[in-house]
Amino acid sequence: MSIGPPTGMRDWLPQDALLRQRLMETIGKVYRLYGYLPIDTPAMEDLAVLLGKGGGENEKLLFKILKRGEKLAQADGELADYGLRFDLTVPLARFVASHQGKLPKVFRRYHIAPVWRADRPQKGRFREFYQCDIDVVGGAALDYEVEVITATERVLKELNLGKYWFRISDKRLLPLFLHGFEVPRAKIDPIAILFDKLDKIPPMQFDDELSVLLPKDSVAWNELHVLIHKASPYVHHEILLRSNTSYYKECFAKVKDALIRDQIEEVCANLDSILQSVRDINSNSRIIFHPLMVRGMDYYTGPVYEAVMDKGPKTSILGGGRYDDLIGMFAGKKIPAVGCSLGFERILAILQERESGTVVTVTNQVLLVNEGATAVLLQQQAEQLRNEGFCIETNLDTDDVGRQFKHAEEAGMRWAIRRFDAAASTITVRDLSKRQDFTMPLSEFKARLAGSYP
Amino acid sequence: MSIGPPTGMRDWLPQDALLRQRLMETIGKVYRLYGYLPIDTPAMEDLAVLLGKGGGENEKLLFKILKRGEKLAQADGELADYGLRFDLTVPLARFVASHQGKLPKVFRRYHIAPVWRADRPQKGRFREFYQCDIDVVGGAALDYEVEVITATERVLKELNLGKYWFRISDKRLLPLFLHGFEVPRAKIDPIAILFDKLDKIPPMQFDDELSVLLPKDSVAWNELHVLIHKASPYVHHEILLRSNTSYYKECFAKVKDALIRDQIEEVCANLDSILQSVRDINSNSRIIFHPLMVRGMDYYTGPVYEAVMDKGPKTSILGGGRYDDLIGMFAGKKIPAVGCSLGFERILAILQERESGTVVTVTNQVLLVNEGATAVLLQQQAEQLRNEGFCIETNLDTDDVGRQFKHAEEAGMRWAIRRFDAAASTITVRDLSKRQDFTMPLSEFKARLAGSYP
Numbered sequence: 001m002s003i004g005p006p007t008g009m010r011d012w013l014p015q016d017a018l019l020r021q022r023l024m025e026t027i028g029k030v031y032r033l034y035g036y037l038p039i040d041t042p043a044m045e046d047l048a049v050l051l052g053k054g055g056g057e058n059e060k061l062l063f064k065i066l067k068r069g070e071k072l073a074q075a076d077g078e079l080a081d082y083g084l085r086f087d088l089t090v091p092l093a094r095f096v097a098s099h100q101g102k103l104p105k106v107f108r109r110y111h112i113a114p115v116w117r118a119d120r121p122q123k124g125r126f127r128e129f130y131q132c133d134i135d136v137v138g139g140a141a142l143d144y145e146v147e148v149i150t151a152t153e154r155v156l157k158e159l160n161l162g163k164y165w166f167r168i169s170d171k172r173l174l175p176l177f178l179h180g181f182e183v184p185r186a187k188i189d190p191i192a193i194l195f196d197k198l199d200k201i202p203p204m205q206f207d208d209e210l211s212v213l214l215p216k217d218s219v220a221w222n223e224l225h226v227l228i229h230k231a232s233p234y235v236h237h238e239i240l241l242r243s244n245t246s247y248y249k250e251c252f253a254k255v256k257d258a259l260i261r262d263q264i265e266e267v268c269a270n271l272d273s274i275l276q277s278v279r280d281i282n283s284n285s286r287i288i289f290h291p292l293m294v295r296g297m298d299y300y301t302g303p304v305y306e307a308v309m310d311k312g313p314k315t316s317i318l319g320g321g322r323y324d325d326l327i328g329m330f331a332g333k334k335i336p337a338v339g340c341s342l343g344f345e346r347i348l349a350i351l352q353e354r355e356s357g358t359v360v361t362v363t364n365q366v367l368l369v370n371e372g373a374t375a376v377l378l379q380q381q382a383e384q385l386r387n388e389g390f391c392i393e394t395n396l397d398t399d400d401v402g403r404q405f406k407h408a409e410e411a412g413m414r415w416a417i418r419r420f421d422a423a424a425s426t427i428t429v430r431d432l433s434k435r436q437d438f439t440m441p442l443s444e445f446k447a448r449l450a451g452s453y454p
Numbered sequence: 455m456s457i458g459p460p461t462g463m464r465d466w467l468p469q470d471a472l473l474r475q476r477l478m479e480t481i482g483k484v485y486r487l488y489g490y491l492p493i494d495t496p497a498m499e500d501l502a503v504l505l506g507k508g509g510g511e512n513e514k515l516l517f518k519i520l521k522r523g524e525k526l527a528q529a530d531g532e533l534a535d536y537g538l539r540f541d542l543t544v545p546l547a548r549f550v551a552s553h554q555g556k557l558p559k560v561f562r563r564y565h566i567a568p569v570w571r572a573d574r575p576q577k578g579r580f581r582e583f584y585q586c587d588i589d590v591v592g593g594a595a596l597d598y599e600v601e602v603i604t605a606t607e608r609v610l611k612e613l614n615l616g617k618y619w620f621r622i623s624d625k626r627l628l629p630l631f632l633h634g635f636e637v638p639r640a641k642i643d644p645i646a647i648l649f650d651k652l653d654k655i656p657p658m659q660f661d662d663e664l665s666v667l668l669p670k671d672s673v674a675w676n677e678l679h680v681l682i683h684k685a686s687p688y689v690h691h692e693i694l695l696r697s698n699t700s701y702y703k704e705c706f707a708k709v710k711d712a713l714i715r716d717q718i719e720e721v722c723a724n725l726d727s728i729l730q731s732v733r734d735i736n737s738n739s740r741i742i743f744h745p746l747m748v749r750g751m752d753y754y755t756g757p758v759y760e761a762v763m764d765k766g767p768k769t770s771i772l773g774g775g776r777y778d779d780l781i782g783m784f785a786g787k788k789i790p791a792v793g794c795s796l797g798f799e800r801i802l803a804i805l806q807e808r809e810s811g812t813v814v815t816v817t818n819q820v821l822l823v824n825e826g827a828t829a830v831l832l833q834q835q836a837e838q839l840r841n842e843g844f845c846i847e848t849n850l851d852t853d854d855v856g857r858q859f860k861h862a863e864e865a866g867m868r869w870a871i872r873r874f875d876a877a878a879s880t881i882t883v884r885d886l887s888k889r890q891d892f893t894m895p896l897s898e899f900k901a902r903l904a905g906s907y908p
Binding site: 001002003004005006009010011012013014017018020021025028032033034035037038039040041042043044045046048049052060063064065066068069079080082084094095097098099102103104105106108109114116118128139141143144146147150154277280281282330331365375376379380382383386389390391392393394395396397407410411 | 455457458463465466467468471472474479482486487488489494495497498499500502503514517519520533534538548549551552558560563568572582593595597600601731734735736829830833834836837840843844846847848849850851861865
């Protein structure tokens with residue numbers, strides 16, 4: 001029998017579980033500043049709900065729940081009745097339909113929860129993983145895009161992830177542009193999908209793949225390459241931080257069909273309005289217009305955005321946009337919605353990498369050393385320290401002091417309390433990393449620990 | 455198509471989701487004070503792991519995961535390969551076996567997570583529900599029982615649940631007692647199971663059911679009734695708060711078989727040691743010895759305990775004990791363990807009842823009223839307030855002020871900010887419950903909100 005977790009799934013040891021918890025708490029705390037509140041839904045949904053959008057790719061990735069008892073015995077054909085959720089968007093649509101009367105007209109929610117996909121496991125891709133979505137349901141104004149972006153940039157700042165680029169475009173823009181240069185309708189989607197890989201594959205390979213879809217040195221080919229050059233990541237981005245869509249004005253102006261040009265202008269006006277507002281509200285915003293950015297999701301209907309780290313792999317750390325046709329699908333009416341999905345696992349991996357090597361700071365547990373006191377006396381002292389807010393672990397076995405220090409170090413602790421004088425409110429602690437003892441007022445020790453978690 | 459959650463499962467609207475989150479955070483915070491750290495495991499486990507203990511009852515309640523693709527096509531007989539966990543104990547045993555080398559010799563962990571059981575849904579019983587377990591793995595000394603109980607009583611105090619009784623006994627005690635009065639071996643288990651219902655059914659019904667197992671007015675019958683009388687809930691409990699097992703000394707002394715009497719004495723000596731230590735460490739402990747208390751779980755091997763509320767239904771709000779034969783089952787060796795499982799859903803229901811009617815205090819979101827400012831200006835002000843730590847919701851639509859107040863009230867907010875003077879650091883707020891406006895320094899408003907969540 002295998003004693004590991006199921007394929008593609010993970011056990012969480014305390015250090016990682018704490019880090020994950022801290023990440024969830026930080027994200028929640030920031031979104032609550034903006035009036036977003038948590039919701040939750042069951043891990044499983046009716047199969048009909050999950051396959052409501054036609055199934056397709058998702059059906060293949062579903063973990064289905066076997067029917068039970070009588071229902072299984074009588075089952076012909078479909079053996080399952082439920083499935084585990086594969087995202088948090090379908091459950092949100094179901095939730096909104098189910099609780100329509102109880103939700104505010106503009107419903108801001110966040111949802112941080114695991115989802116399951118029976119995908120082929122690979123590095124960084126799991127069969128059980130967390131998603132973290134915020135959405136405004138019922139808000140049609142562009143101001144909601146602005147709010148979602150502003151809140152999300154505050155999350156990134158609070159997490160202190162490092163330098164990132166927050167790219168925005170509009171789902172309709174690249175197709176309009178291609179259409180404007182007479183690219184056949186059937187090629188537009190494949191080209192858009194290829195652009196999703198722009199950052200991830202070498203330029204030569206990109207051109208090779210593009211040449212299958214588009215004649216080399218056709219007008220469209222050339223104009224796309226002008227755009228590619230102007231948007232070239234990490235060359236012109238600092239300029240883009242201060243630019244809006246007019247940076248690409250000349251490219252768009254080359255579209256001959258006036259109707260298409262008008263449509264492009266309208267889309268650009270919307271984006272400029274978002275760019276301007278986001279920057280007016282947050283002068284440190286790292287938002288840039290990136291006309292070639294394509295979010296893979298079919299269901300977006302307007303502005304879309306993503307963020308990528310300046311350093312490291314170019315997988316996005318978040319993505320989102322407006323999707324006005326999806327949330328109403330179970331409620332039977334059109335409900336505008338705009339949201340953002342943080343790449344929870346990706347962000348966690350970045351934090352894990354950063355913290356590795358400094359494991360000691362992850363816990364603020366302190367060992368109260370047992371140097372021969374009775375268990376009761378030791379626990380009485382421990383209780384006094386806990387009343388002061390210290391996280392105290394005691395050794396209730398008869399290990400010698402050296403062994404106690406060793407265990408504490410292995411568990412990621414930095415400090416061991418050797419003597420606590422409650423009357424004088426002083427403490428003698430050993431810095432396990434320096435193997436040195438210090439005596440200090442309790443308040444000073446408290447201040448030293450204050451920076452650490454939790 | 456049904457748009458509700460699956461049978462016996464729940465959607466969590468923001469108020470309840472926040473309350474649940476606060477409960478989890480409070481429990482975690484207290485247990486971390488004692489050196490317990492969080493872990494997590496996947497929602498699903500190999501069927502072989504879940505059925506490892508022989509299956510039985512649990513097998514019937516399992517939500518099984520249908521095999522996929524090729525594996526399903528080739529399946530003969532067993533159609534499922536995984537199952538959703540039905541508790542957190544089997545996953546812990548698997549976790550301990552899987553990570554043996556990486557865990558400290560004495561491993562303190564807590565785990566708060568959902569489990570799934572395809573039980574018949576009924577009031578207060580769900581098919582998806584949270585469990586909250588703490589356990590010390592690898593600790594054989596009675597001091598670990600003391601620690602688990604002390605930590606758990608601190609959780610109850612922190613949650614401010616109200617008056618409760620923390621009952622302790624030993625899994626072996628009632629059987630020994632019955633054995634001592636020559637009750638046939640085959641009757642002992644059924645009688646123990648009946649005693650689990652002592653508090654929950656009327657005395658006459660209890661006697662009727664007991665009379666099927668034990669002749670009325672036999673010695674055993676009479677001695678059990680002496681115990682029942684002495685332990686009679688809510689009559690003698692205040693005395694029991696200051697007593698130990700000697701309170702029942704005369705009853706136990708009537709056992710004739712010296713060997714059994716010795717065994718009873720040994721069990722009682724252990725319990726007295728725990729009672730004494732718990733009270734020495736926490737003078738407000740509400741622990742009492744309750745010889746008739748029986749925890750249903752087969753796997754306990756020594757001391758067992760539970761807590762019940764003084765008022766309201768007599769279902770226990772937590773249960774636990776020592777179980778030295780279970781955790782090692784996948785590791786292939788004996789590993790002592792002692793733990794406690796909080797009745798998370800039961801406790802949440804108590805908190806929900808208490809908070810109903812005072813919903814307003816559940817959120818500390820504040821509306822920043824839109825009285826005609828541009829969206830950007832409004833958001834700039836909101837950002838300044840968020841920088842101060844306020845959770846600010848703004849109205850980005852063109853609702854009139856009255857409607858904004860109404861939405862805010864419906865969403866459980868108490869305050870609406872009408873004017874914020876950043877230079878003077880003053881604020882004009884409307885108390886929505888009193889329909890009155892007040893002007894005050896920002897710091898004063900902050901202090902007023904400080905009591906509320908989050």
